[in-house]
Amino acid sequence: MIWIPGGNFIMGSNRFYREERPARAAAVDGFWIDRRPVTNAEFRRFVLATGYLTLSERAPDPAVYPDADPSLLAPGSLVFMKPDGPVDLRDYRAWWAYVPGANWLHPEGPECNVDDRWDHPVVHVAFDDVVAYAAWAGKAIPTEAEWEFAARGGLQDATYAWGEEFAPDGRAMANTWQGRFPWENLAEDGYEGTSPVGAFPANGYGLYDMIGNVWEWTASVYALPRPAAEKQSCCQPKESVDHSASRVVKGGSHLCAPNYCLRYRPSARQSQPLDTSTTHIGFRCVVR
Numbered sequence: 001m002i003w004i005p006g007g008n009f010i011m012g013s014n015r016f017y018r019e020e021r022p023a024r025a026a027a028v029d030g031f032w033i034d035r036r037p038v039t040n041a042e043f044r045r046f047v048l049a050t051g052y053l054t055l056s057e058r059a060p061d062p063a064v065y066p067d068a069d070p071s072l073l074a075p076g077s078l079v080f081m082k083p084d085g086p087v088d089l090r091d092y093r094a095w096w097a098y099v100p101g102a103n104w105l106h107p108e109g110p111e112c113n114v115d116d117r118w119d120h121p122v123v124h125v126a127f128d129d130v131v132a133y134a135a136w137a138g139k140a141i142p143t144e145a146e147w148e149f150a151a152r153g154g155l156q157d158a159t160y161a162w163g164e165e166f167a168p169d170g171r172a173m174a175n176t177w178q179g180r181f182p183w184e185n186l187a188e189d190g191y192e193g194t195s196p197v198g199a200f201p202a203n204g205y206g207l208y209d210m211i212g213n214v215w216e217w218t219a220s221v222y223a224l225p226r227p228a229a230e231k232q233s234c235c236q237p238k239e240s241v242d243h244s245a246s247r248v249v250k251g252g253s254h255l256c257a258p259n260y261c262l263r264y265r266p267s268a269r270q271s272q273p274l275d276t277s278t279t280h281i282g283f284r285c286v287v288r
Contacts, residue, residue, distance in 0.1 A: 059073060080096060084183065249271075
């Protein structure tokens with residue numbers, strides 16, 4: 001873990017999406033934070049030690065989903081499916097699908113595994129799953145303010161965790177989407193899906209993958225700083241009417257593209273329902 005000294009900073013941004021506004025003064029106390037996102041290998045140690053079953057490994061309760069197709073009431077999770085060509089960007093169903101058998105050990109479904117991805121961030125973890133891991137590890141989930149302060153790496157109000165230029169001197173600084181989302185991924189950064197943790201440069205605090213690769217859960221209940229309609233993004237496959245049942249996720253992912261979801265920035269934020277896991281959301285822990 002890395003020690004993050006507390007301090008004052010400008011949280012949010014007035015330059016991008018409405019849910020980030022207004023930019024405002026904030027402060028956090030000092031805390032320790034994981035240098036990298038929790039990996040498949042680390043999550044496996046937790047599962048072997050406790051016998052824990054993630055939400056995506058449990059059958060959904062029919063009473064909670066009374067209108068669901070019975071064939072989908074099987075253990076599974078949301079998986080990104082790249083279309084063959086351009087689609088209507090207003091309909092996330094063109095690239096998201098609930099896949100029975102998809103879980104942290106089988107990210108794209110039962111026919112795949114993580115044998116070559118033990119050093120990648122664990123995905124398909126719902127909020128209760130990350131809380132359970134953190135409790136087992138003697139840690140906690142960061143608040144949105146803690147996460148954003150750490151992601152900024154000591155820079156005040158910079159667009160990215162490393163400064164203002166997205167790719168300084170042509171160097172990829174994070175795992176994001178290059179090309180036209182959701183059907184054309186040029187993989188110019190070397191990865192089309194998740195990447196090994198630490199594959200890209202650390203920020204000013206020595207933290208890896210705070211931007212891109214996978215979104216990360218925070219403990220903060222999602223709320224808009226002001227009552228404004230939020231644009232549906234590539235990274236929000238399911239709308240939650242009850243925001244008290246959602247938490248803030250931060251950092252963007254390998255699915256974020258400038259033509260639709262320019263959210264690979266410290267100030268970017270998204271709501272995520274507690275009962276939903278996906279192929280592009282992971283987490284890291286803190287100790288206060």
